[in-house]
Amino acid sequence: MIILSAAENGGNISLPFSWSQLLLGLLAIAGIVAVVALAVLIIRLCGTLKSVNKLLKDNKEELDTTLKKLPTIATSADETIANVNQITGSVNNVVTDVTELVDTFTTPDGAGGVVASVAGAVVSVVQVLKELKEK
Numbered sequence: 001m002i003i004l005s006a007a008e009n010g011g012n013i014s015l016p017f018s019w020s021q022l023l024l025g026l027l028a029i030a031g032i033v034a035v036v037a038l039a040v041l042i043i044r045l046c047g048t049l050k051s052v053n054k055l056l057k058d059n060k061e062e063l064d065t066t067l068k069k070l071p072t073i074a075t076s077a078d079e080t081i082a083n084v085n086q087i088t089g090s091v092n093n094v095v096t097d098v099t100e101l102v103d104t105f106t107t108p109d110g111a112g113g114v115v116a117s118v119a120g121a122v123v124s125v126v127q128v129l130k131e132l133k134e135k
Contacts, residue, residue, distance in 0.1 A: 017025075056063070
């Protein structure tokens with residue numbers, strides 16, 4: 001039994017329950033709240049599962065068709081990746097060849113240098129012929 005002292009009347013007040021009864025009551029209230037929260041959670045979960053079930057039923061044919069096509073899609077993706085790897089190798093070879101060709105034309109000893117030398121010689125010959133004609 002709980003006994004409290006009251007300052008007003010100078011006496012003691014005794015309550016008709018003990019501390020253990022008070023704790024058991026609070027524990028019971030907490031249990032009821034937990035059961036109600038669990039019930040609400042289960043109700044919401046059931047609603048969500050119903051929605052998912054309806055969505056699956058409504059789209060069953062499309063899902064089945066897509067699932068049947070997945071192996072073919074995976075095979076096509078593998079082939080495409082293999083082709084891309086092959087094309088990348090070929091492109092690397094072409095870029096290397098083009099780089100070598102450009103280097104050949106841009107170096108003084110390469111074909112570009114020869115063309116520039118020939119062009120310079122032609123210009124010189126043309127100037128000499130022009131001077132001879134003027135005389």
